[in-house]
Amino acid sequence: MLTVDFKKLNLDSGYRVLDAGCGGGRHLSEAFRYSNVTVVGLDLDREDVTKAKNTLRIMEYEGEGGKGPWGVFIGDVTSLPFCDESFDLVICSEVLEHVHDHKKAIAEIIRVLKPGRLLAVSVPRFLPERICWMLSTSYHTEPGGHVRIYKKWELVNLLESAGLKCISSGWAHALHSPYWWLKCLVGHKNDNFWLVKLYHKFLVWDIMKHPRITKILEKLLNPLISKSIVLYLRKGEQYET
């Protein structure tokens, strides 16, 4: 399941891509499909990084990768272990809302991005996320949970004041918002509630089969209740580290 639209990333042969906060590697593995692209994943969670590593290994074995070098690291987005201007593209999907010092994380991401190149950022959208917070306290108070809710303009201002220019934006996963509302309503860890189980089955079916009907439905609902907003930003040529 991809949150970032790869059609907007201008991913080219020879590019080096960082997925900062790669989780289990959903965007990392997609970038890995591109021919002659170097992919790097970093996350704080060991289990997730191991999962990402295993996924890329299997893809490599099955010949599904683009044959570029790859590596995964356990690390913190607020202290990235990379040299300045190392990457042609950075993806940071559903990460900043978890990070207390998000300004430091943004500064680090910009530091490792080459001038003139793209950063794709996604965070939960304001209204659907606010509803989750209203329905469940534990949803946002558990350790490692979301520490803030962004308004789109706030995030754009934050990123632009740090040296980026927002060139495009998008929505993603409208069908996931009601699922999370439902989970928050019945207890967001209560995965055994029958309606939650049923909705989860529906989402898995949608991800696996990509039926036309849900694509249309999501396109119609995205402007209203998308779970995430996605920003595409370019680093200025004049940015000074």
Place this chain on the structure above:
Amino acid sequence: MPIDKELLDILACPKCKGELVLEEGDTGLICTKCKLKYPIEDDIPIMLIDEAIKIDE
């Protein structure tokens, strides 16, 4: 699985952003300036300042 040469070239100490040296046997990445070793476990470098191992001269 050893770390790819291209990745070694872009890796930096998360603390000082200085150069890292791959330890013999690929067991860790060493920052000589900070005197820290970032261990590699199951082919995954752990690039966390708090979990780095202090090394002697």
